[in-house]
Amino acid sequence: MKYLLVAITFALTAVLQQPVSAASNSQPPNIIVIFCDDLGYGDLACFGHPTIATPHLDQMAAEGMKLTQFYSAAPVCTPSRAALLTGRLPMRNGMCSNSRRVLFPNSKGGIPATEITLAEQLQKVGYATACIGKWHLGHLPPFLPTRNGFDYYFGIPYSNDMDRVNDSPKGRQAFQNPKVEYWNVPLMRNEEIIERPADQTTITKRYTEEAVKFIKSNQTEPFFLYLPHSMPHVPLFRSNEFENKSRRGLYGDIIEEIDWSVGRILDTVRQSQSSENTLVFFTSDNGPWLIFNEQGGSAGLLRDGKGSTWEGGMREPTLAWWPGKIKGGTVSRELASTMDIYATASQLAGVQLPDDRTMDSYDLMPVLQGGQGLREALFYYRGYRLMAVRQGAWKMHFMTQNAYGQPQPVTHDTPLLFNLHVDPSEKWNVSQQNPDVIARLGKIVAEHKKTAKHAPSQLEK
């Protein structure tokens, strides 16, 4: 009996240890995008936070690349996500607005059918695709992930602070000591509501389990996993295991649970046959929501936060990981955007970029391999308003509006100019000293405006 067991163990071990890399090397890489909600530039240990412990993200950085000048395409949720998934600025597809900044439960609109999401792109060449997490690109059937390129969807259709119930504590009080039942947010699997209100306390854990299952069940074909966490958007909820775990308090608990989740996902990849054939991005949709004080994150040394086109609103703490392809422990300071993930993944999958529309996406592989980026400029939009432009070190603001306490944008007759390489905190306006830079950036904007046709807003429907 004992010998039989040994023999079986041997046989099993042999099967499990079979080299399977041949299969994975001949196929395009898997793509995983882990996308946080309202995470601040300064909230990870590897981006300088003193008390939030993120050992798995630090390890991801040690094995991969830290990108310190990587941006979302908008300072709020819906447009940022639309841009990530389409590789296009939100004004081009109407996923923005100057009044209603994101989609709400009573919205009638969503991502237009004419848009080609990254999931649709990758589906064309046989990728298995899943969206696990917060969608926020339209909750009505035509707009759901399953109608937009994803084989599978598990998550909440809009923000976790929406569908507030009438008898919850008023104003921001509900967030101070949040209870799941204060919000009636649905949890969906594919097109079906499976739980309402969603039990947000276990949501990060369940997203993780779903993601792990998806990775494990897609070992023979390439996959695209889009994992937009609901957290750390308020109301903040975490599993029992993370209660009072972080020195940073509730907000830290949430980040440390996300960190755990990243560890679980990378471990799953490491132990799978796709370990050397999976590109993973970790980033966020916009900056920290500062009005929530200690329940909001930190933009570190950057100015302002979510909602604003100051750096704190749009620059994201970003990591890229691909063992064997991206050198460990490296830092890239090249200009890059969440929109660039679209071209990068398309290129790696061998599928052409759409040629019937203006794209705002540049292949990141040169950057990820330690070289110069292909992106020349970055445009900072707030709704349909072009607020600022960046090229190289220079950022020029035509208009500024703080995230809060400033109801209308201020137009600057002489634009404000900051050298972000020297002055990442946007403290010292140097426009007077640099008329040549103002002129050069002005030309870039004029060129950009020629292609900047505004589509009608989907958010005002």
Next chain:
Amino acid sequence: MKYLLVAITFALTAVLQQPVSAASNSQPPNIIVIFCDDLGYGDLACFGHPTIATPHLDQMAAEGMKLTQFYSAAPVCTPSRAALLTGRLPMRNGMCSNSRRVLFPNSKGGIPATEITLAEQLQKVGYATACIGKWHLGHLPPFLPTRNGFDYYFGIPYSNDMDRVNDSPKGRQAFQNPKVEYWNVPLMRNEEIIERPADQTTITKRYTEEAVKFIKSNQTEPFFLYLPHSMPHVPLFRSNEFENKSRRGLYGDIIEEIDWSVGRILDTVRQSQSSENTLVFFTSDNGPWLIFNEQGGSAGLLRDGKGSTWEGGMREPTLAWWPGKIKGGTVSRELASTMDIYATASQLAGVQLPDDRTMDSYDLMPVLQGGQGLREALFYYRGYRLMAVRQGAWKMHFMTQNAYGQPQPVTHDTPLLFNLHVDPSEKWNVSQQNPDVIARLGKIVAEHKKTAKHAPSQLEK
């Protein structure tokens, strides 16, 4: 002939590759303290700076420990250095003042002979000792490094912005485009002035060469190398090799040259027989000098800078490195101080702490091995004034005074209270909600005051 050469090469290789660890393991470890001047908490890539490239310091962190709650003992130069080298608060030895905050070229005082510097401590048990860099504990003969425990001294005796010559540009203009001849700072070897004005453009490079030579020439006995850089204190100077090297401009060039220097020193240690027997600290004397705008550093997410007892003035970006003893890629969030290096080194060298005086130093080895620290509280002094106290997460301010623009301290009848674990940026005063914490910290301060005998100021002489 060819064979002879091969034979010699072989023999030499054999000699050079002889394992010599037996010798080094039987002796106490070498101690290296790399001490910057006015470096900000947020100025290293591994502490979150987006554009300053510090690959050698990042590597040091990857192979060692990052300490995120590590403090200098004072927010300005002279008292901070005195505390580092004596393991005692400056008010105990008079190396502070409420009026003249540091020593000047016309000062008559310096570190009292009764103080036992860390160099004197280690000399007792046979360490070779060197101070290479900025001293600033008294430039008159009795106060020089060579009279205070150091076998060897190479460096400038006070700050690099002192001894300004009369016909230099006025005010801060001299710093904008600094020339070596604007300052008449002497460079000394032991007790002799060897160059005046010191050629500051090559000073970081020359400190490094001196340090490398010292390490190489002390391979059979333990050594203590104290390397207080003159930089990045204004005026900012760097070698030709670092001119326009950094995206961050002149200030970044300086940090990148210091980073290079750290790489050179660690490489020298790695290649020496003491590679596994050398504990290296990297930290700074106080926070960034913010009035110098882009020529000053960044405190990252911390409040205020040099001169202030807000966090930005005294919390330092700190790394500890000791292959085989300190686990690589770790982060400690324990409370610790530059003063603790004294007890740590003394303990490792097997020399008793002075027992005839009050010490403010705690052995860091438990922290460096990933455990809890021994330090219970931290006292924030500005001159002789106790401004604030910290225990655990809590910091209580009795008085506050911004580094600049606030000529007198403000006394708070109800102290301000911040939870630094949750609120490292000191944004949200929570004293009203936490009377128990106020009371507890009040008791700690009362106990502290019993031992807080103020020595007469050496800085007002």
